[in-house]
Amino acid sequence: MDSPKSRGxxxxxxxxxxxxxxxxxxxxxxxxxxxxxxxxxxxxxxLERGHPCWQKEYDFILIWTQPDAVINAFQELTHFQPxxxxxxxxxxxxxxxxxxxxxxxxxxILIPTWTFPTFSRGLGILDxxxxxxxxxxxxxxxxxxxxxxxxxxxxHLLNAxxxxxxxxxxxxxxxxxxxxxxxxxxxxxREAVDEIKASLQTIRGESKKxxxxxxxxxxxxxxxxxxxxxxxxxxxxxxxxxxLVDFQKGLKALANSGIILGIASKNEESSALxxxxxxxxxxxxxxxxxxxxxxxxDKAQNIVDLTQELNLGLQSVLFIDDNPAxxxxxxxxxxxxxxxxxxxxxxxxxxxxMGLKCFDSPALTAEDGRRTQMYQQEHQRQAMRSRIGxxxxxxxxxxxxxxxxxxxxxxxxxxxxxxxKTNQMNLSTRRMTENELWEWTNSKxxxxxxxxxxxxxxxxxxxGLASLEINGKIGTIVDFILSCRVFxxxxxxxxxxxxxxxxxxxQLDEVxxxxxxxAKNKPCLDYLNTSPLRYDPHxxxxxxxxxxxxxxxxxxxxxxxxxxxxxx
Amino acid sequence: MRSFIExxxxxxxxxxxxxxxxxxxxxxxxxxxxxxxxxxxxxxxxIERSDETILIGASGVIDSLKLTxxxxxxxxxxEDAFGVTITLVDSNTLSPETSPFRQVRLLVQYxxxxxxxxxxx
Numbered sequence: 001m002d003s004p005k006s007r008g009x010x011x012x013x014x015x016x017x018x019x020x021x022x023x024x025x026x027x028x029x030x031x032x033x034x035x036x037x038x039x040x041x042x043x044x045x046x047l048e049r050g051h052p053c054w055q056k057e058y059d060f061i062l063i064w065t066q067p068d069a070v071i072n073a074f075q076e077l078t079h080f081q082p083x084x085x086x087x088x089x090x091x092x093x094x095x096x097x098x099x100x101x102x103x104x105x106x107x108x109i110l111i112p113t114w115t116f117p118t119f120s121r122g123l124g125i126l127d128x129x130x131x132x133x134x135x136x137x138x139x140x141x142x143x144x145x146x147x148x149x150x151x152x153x154x155x156h157l158l159n160a161x162x163x164x165x166x167x168x169x170x171x172x173x174x175x176x177x178x179x180x181x182x183x184x185x186x187x188x189x190r191e192a193v194d195e196i197k198a199s200l201q202t203i204r205g206e207s208k209k210x211x212x213x214x215x216x217x218x219x220x221x222x223x224x225x226x227x228x229x230x231x232x233x234x235x236x237x238x239x240x241x242x243x244l245v246d247f248q249k250g251l252k253a254l255a256n257s258g259i260i261l262g263i264a265s266k267n268e269e270s271s272a273l274x275x276x277x278x279x280x281x282x283x284x285x286x287x288x289x290x291x292x293x294x295x296x297x298d299k300a301q302n303i304v305d306l307t308q309e310l311n312l313g314l315q316s317v318l319f320i321d322d323n324p325a326x327x328x329x330x331x332x333x334x335x336x337x338x339x340x341x342x343x344x345x346x347x348x349x350x351x352x353x354m355g356l357k358c359f360d361s362p363a364l365t366a367e368d369g370r371r372t373q374m375y376q377q378e379h380q381r382q383a384m385r386s387r388i389g390x391x392x393x394x395x396x397x398x399x400x401x402x403x404x405x406x407x408x409x410x411x412x413x414x415x416x417x418x419x420x421k422t423n424q425m426n427l428s429t430r431r432m433t434e435n436e437l438w439e440w441t442n443s444k445x446x447x448x449x450x451x452x453x454x455x456x457x458x459x460x461x462x463x464g465l466a467s468l469e470i471n472g473k474i475g476t477i478v479d480f481i482l483s484c485r486v487f488x489x490x491x492x493x494x495x496x497x498x499x500x501x502x503x504x505x506x507q508l509d510e511v512x513x514x515x516x517x518x519a520k521n522k523p524c525l526d527y528l529n530t531s532p533l534r535y536d537p538h539x540x541x542x543x544x545x546x547x548x549x550x551x552x553x554x555x556x557x558x559x560x561x562x563x564x565x566x567x568x
Numbered sequence: 569m570r571s572f573i574e575x576x577x578x579x580x581x582x583x584x585x586x587x588x589x590x591x592x593x594x595x596x597x598x599x600x601x602x603x604x605x606x607x608x609x610x611x612x613x614x615i616e617r618s619d620e621t622i623l624i625g626a627s628g629v630i631d632s633l634k635l636t637x638x639x640x641x642x643x644x645x646x647e648d649a650f651g652v653t654i655t656l657v658d659s660n661t662l663s664p665e666t667s668p669f670r671q672v673r674l675l676v677q678y679x680x681x682x683x684x685x686x687x688x689x
Contacts, residue, residue: 015633017608017633018608018633018634018637019608021607021608021609022607022608025607025608025609170644173640175636175639175640175643175657176636176637176640179632179636179639179657180632180633180636180637182633182636185640186604186608186637186640186641189608
């Protein structure tokens, strides 16, 4: 796995040396090397522009504070001194502003939410209800931070309360505090390490995109081929049946958030599909699955086939099966696929699913909620293609529409998501934050186009991205990215045409592209080798002469009919 | 005065943790705690699981933060294993000259004595 090491900086009001050690030693990816600022200097460091730490570049900065250490008015409240919530929230705003001031200095900022020792009872029965209660005030303080950072794409709040709940009564350890200025038990740090690493993986676009599930004794209880769908254990007045319905609801919730569902099951396809369509307690229906392989073949092969059909990489897949032998087979044959250990007890299925930290998304876009629908539309396209022989004829029937747009505030979030999540058709696989991308395009020597794709089956949304950097008479294609969802429709030709036409209009001599190989972007290389660009082995570049017109196929010309209108 | 549950626990534990068995359980507890501390250290400073390991002092392998982690971890694990709360921090245990943390062997003996005093009254 090519997951580069992350360089981090920890700023805290308590001793985080042990946290730094745990971040380094944890085998979970990404590998992290974190520097620690001596504790107790949070605000001076945040406010002092000349501090040496701001001369370095970090992939992330973790700012972990105790509320009473950085918000003086809150400390007064904990001593039951008279102080208003307005005063406290005003200090929270100042603290948040200090963080906002450093957002340009790092790619990502991670902030664990504020917590307070569980052994403190505060105002007791009034603590949650009263505005003078510690719990009440702490909730408002965290909410204020969330509201302040809601639109700031590279600041992420981590829910530290979950770490406290998971660790239990020993979360806060006064002995640690008095001896070493560490307020928490080590277990809290371990929980934090898991969350920090999962968050960084999410931000890098390494989250899982698809869950492939088994059917018998996974989605339902029993073997459908033996007992028939009417006798399956699912729902009803049965604890196992209820638990399996609940598990399906969990999968459905993940699908609603943009995770694609698929099936790999050893069964007769007809009887399995009949169960999915007819069982009254099924939460998941066929429309919830982007694809399936239900047959007696090897499951590892079925997973490969299914991901190929959907143009997804194996590294995007998580596989769930109740059978340890099937899990072991897939683990061994497809090491890129994540195969979590699965409990024997069906009542623990949903808990296990929802505890997985691999499905997070750094931002939610309109495309996420429609992802399964889009894959189903793709299924319909492919079905039609198999009926219509030639690619050209098939593309003509699609009534393709391609809309080219500039980068704007309205599409910045989606464009950044596409930049950071696309692995296969990706020329340079560079990863950037919204701020970095916006800054990068803010130059008259750089041009970025986005491509929306729609056809008669539906709208695939913003799925393409190309960018050009001009230096004298040479234009260099920096990004050439296309979502796997729209592969095979010649969109890449429309994208390259757009770039070359711009180069011609600007009277450039040539356009260059440097392919940066990763473990996953061979589809991009395959396209470049069939494109009008010619490979120059001496310079390791693909080069096209700008004055040579790149003839666009008629059907793409029609699809891009609105190009001039939307590009203004 | 010990609680009813504490007395019950100590009564239940006593047959399982006498003499060498008890020392072995304490040693295992210390080794487990050392593993936890090692996980928060740079790799090259991993702590050896041995009776002879010198923990603090001139040739000791842990600094004050790690010593704290070790103390807290051992106290919790001893409570889990024996149902008895012990306190490993006092002026003697933190003194480089007299501390049982000088060596794992000394620490096993020290905890064994503490438990004997607690359980046997």
